[in-house]
Amino acid sequence: MLRNLQEHDSNYSDSLFVRIIACELCCSTCNPRRKKNINEGKPFEDMEFLEKLGEGGFGTVFRCCDVETKQIVAVKQISILDTYNAVPGSIIREVSFLRELNHPNIVRLLKVRYKKGTRLVHLVLEYLDCDLHDYIIDAERFNSSINNPMTKKSFLYQILSAVEYCHSRKIIHRDLKPSNLLIDHSKEIIKLADFGLARELGDPDVLYSPKVATRFYRAPELLFECGQYSTPIDIWSVGCIFGEMVLGLPILRAIDCKDELETIFRMFGTPTEETWPGVTTLCANLQTYPKFRPMDLSSIFPPFDPTGLNLLMRMLCLDPNKRISAEAALRHAYFDDLDPVYPILLS
Ligand SMILES: Nc1ncnc2c1ncn2[C@@H]1O[C@H](COP(=O)(O)OP(=O)(O)O)[C@@H](O)[C@H]1O
Numbered sequence: 598m599l600r601n602l603q604e605h606d607s608n609y610s611d612s613l614f615v616r617i618i619a620c621e622l623c624c625s626t627c628n629p630r631r632k633k634n635i636n637e638g639k640p641f642e643d644m645e646f647l648e649k650l651g652e653g654g655f656g657t658v659f660r661c662c663d664v665e666t667k668q669i670v671a672v673k674q675i676s677i678l679d680t681y682n683a684v685p686g687s688i689i690r691e692v693s694f695l696r697e698l699n700h701p702n703i704v705r706l707l708k709v710r711y712k713k714g715t716r717l718v719h720l721v722l723e724y725l726d727c728d729l730h731d732y733i734i735d736a737e738r739f740n741s742s743i744n745n746p747m748t749k750k751s752f753l754y755q756i757l758s759a760v761e762y763c764h765s766r767k768i769i770h771r772d773l774k775p776s777n778l779l780i781d782h783s784k785e786i787i788k789l790a791d792f793g794l795a796r797e798l799g800d801p802d803v804l805y806s807p808k809v810a811t812r813f814y815r816a817p818e819l820l821f822e823c824g825q826y827s828t829p830i831d832i833w834s835v836g837c838i839f840g841e842m843v844l845g846l847p848i849l850r851a852i853d854c855k856d857e858l859e860t861i862f863r864m865f866g867t868p869t870e871e872t873w874p875g876v877t878t879l880c881a882n883l884q885t886y887p888k889f890r891p892m893d894l895s896s897i898f899p900p901f902d903p904t905g906l907n908l909l910m911r912m913l914c915l916d917p918n919k920r921i922s923a924e925a926a927l928r929h930a931y932f933d934d935l936d937p938v939y940p941i942l943l944s
């Protein structure tokens with residue numbers, strides 16, 4: 598029998614990672630006796646705030662200058678006020694995963710600060726020039742090379758390298774999308790950021806929350822509200838990101854979850870028990886959707902490398918059991934002519 602362990606359940610514990618931050622932040626915010634030691638020194642006076650970089654679901658990000666080292670950093674400010682007077686799971690996840698993960702394509706967490714009396718936590722991160730969303734839509738402003746086929750190939754390779762690294766450690770990001778991918782423009786390096794929804798794969802019988810990932814990048818098994826999912830959800834999102842780099846706009850835009858599924862089916866065909874064994878159990882109302890035939894993707898995507906189109910289709914395979922893994926994707930023929938500098942840079 599499956600246990601329905603919801604993310605907001607008070608018994609919910611995000612594996613052993615909770616301990617890493619619990620000893621610092623939870624104690625400093627919830628136990629006044631510990632505050633004095635935690636807040637020794639001047640946590641923020643050494644940081645000059647330069648500009649606001651972005652705002653997302655969990656916090657506001659600023660570009661700052663470390664007054665002492667003159668280093669430019671990004672500071673993600675998160676409010677820790679919540680109903681239970683506890684540190685939100687998003688911070689616990691983000692800090693613990695970023696501390697654990699060490700990869701050239703994952704943003705580096707430099708330090709964590711808690712500002713006394715304000716209930717604000719600051720995550721000090723390495724600073725990058727922009728995110729992939731802006732790099733695609735504001736290509737002129739960023740002097741972006743995204744229209745260069747080799748840049749797309751290199752970015753996809755780097756994203757897959759980071760995803761493979763996470764998956765090999767049984768970590769799913771669960772919110773891969775262009776605004777969570779940061780770019781170092783001069784070096785053409787792309788890095789995964791925003792691990793606020795990431796989680797560790799644990800007990801295979803546990804049902805995870807299906808309310809993760811941003812709609813346009815959400816895999817069909819998540820849209821079915823299926824609590825049993827795994828690493829293929831990240832590959833689906835990477836496929837959507839790849840398609841967006843090619844087309845210049847999100848490839849699966851929809852107004853709500855039902856419309857998103859219909860948009861997916863319109864492009865890839867409505868699944869059947871033959872094409873996706875078990876799909877009628879996962880989606881009890883599948884018969885309410887129109888029966889679309891798969892479209893010819895080469896008519897949607899401007900002519901680009903046919904091996905690229907093949908990889909795209911294997912990442913956007915409806916059945917998660919048949920979807921290509923990050924490890925296999927890195928060995929795909931599409932990358933055969935990748936500039937050797939990238940694998941060397943990342944090794
Ligand atoms: N290290 C960084 N360097 C430069 N910009 C960043 C950095 N981290 C985040 N940003 C910008 O801030 C936005 C929000 O950050 P993110 O970590 O995704 O927060 P949220 O959890 O609120 O979505 C990103 O989409 C990006 O534009």
Ligand SMILES: [Mg+2]
Nearest residue numbers: 653776777791
């Ligand atoms: Mg984000």
